[in-house]
Amino acid sequence: MSVYSTIQSRKFVLTKEEADYFANQDMKQYVNMIAMHRNQNTKDFAEDRETYYYEHGEHPCCPYISPYTVGLRAFANIISTFVSDKKCQMIDIAAGSGLLGFEMKKLGFENIDGLEPLEDMINMQISGIYGKLYRELISKETPTSIPTGSYDCAVVGAGIYAGHIEADALPEIIRYVKPGGFIILNIGDYWYRFKQFGPALETKLQQCLETGVLETVIKQRTIYMYNCDDANVYILKKGSNKIIENGIE
Template sequence: MATQRNTAQSRGVFVTDAELGGSYTTAHVGGQNVRQSMLNVSFQGTSDQIREYYSGLAEFYDEYCESVGKESGAHNMAKIIERVQPSKNARILDVACGNGILGEQLKTLGYTDVDGLDFAQGMIDLCKSKGIFTNCICASIDPDKKTPIPDNTYDVVCMNGSMGVGLVTPKCLPELTRIAKPGGVVVFNITAYWVKTVAEFGDEAMAANLRVLVRDGLWTTWVREEHLYYKATGEKAVAYIGTVA
């Protein structure tokens, strides 16, 4: 019962195996194709339904990440962070931290003060059980509402693979910037699926958003890079690094 996918930002759309292509249909965990179900809930779900879905996903999300080689994306993001903020005492916030896969990579590199934030309580509980983060914060990143974090708190605000329809959007970038210190960095990536499928996350739209941040005095500079995200499929991600004014 498939309908054609609308590549604008509408919901009520079912993403089929055929539309995803064979490379996306290999990661079946818990009897379902996890990547497909994540996309379906993003297009179809309300914010509460999406939150509940990800909370329930926590019990087998580690297995999913391993099956698709998501560690590659986290490793590459951690290396970017190490390059732009080499101090291992830096305060870092991992936004939409999920199962803590990026936090684990940062810990391996020697960072000692990393907090994790996620809107799904199940993911937060999973991270607490692993002891990855200094603090675990269950909260959403909302463009119209501040998170319970003071201004100018973190040297690095980072996010790995969490931009997409129904998740974190470019409208949230001012809020991510608010909680970063002046001179700090905001680092995030967007998987190739969203870059190619939804105009809001494409190169042209993202460049326009980031130019506005510079124009409005929130950022001083930004750069764009690409790196491997899913090792199993070879899918890349586009990374953006912004310096906070």
């Protein structure tokens, strides 16, 4: 039977260093500073993205604590809770600089591939995180070259939101996963409030449950990575006998 359940608790513990960081930071000021930098210095940001991400804790080699590193560590811990087999075949979609993959490696996951369309983001990734890397866009209109049923688990750390990977691309992501496998998504409340995104995602999830494409949808509250606001993590279990080809059952 298809199941849709919600976990309201945010089971995540900050390290002492993280707690000290947030006790001494004005998070609103931090987020406003990031927005100002991106809006006023778009050209500089595009030309020196690696330096920017390093300075703001969005790079695997950055030693600094930031909302981004804490949020992705929280997400990685949730993934590890539901996916116990650390040797499973996993794909990190919208892998970016590789920070989520880096956190997953620290938790013991051994076989992680990535999908990321931007070359300058790929250039930031440190070696040893991803096995195979697909440089491709993902959407309903542009199915990728990833073979159907290639992975035990697909994760998306900060790639599904309005204007980026939209809700209608969900069947394409599900297609990558073996029957009975997991699809785990992290979506901040800020993006979820967009009328054209939040309801569309919920509708798509309900359709997948009703048709048996998904067996289970669990929604858990956690910390998001941009400003440690609230977020939903969706833990989706693919139907045991369902195969999706090119986004179509």
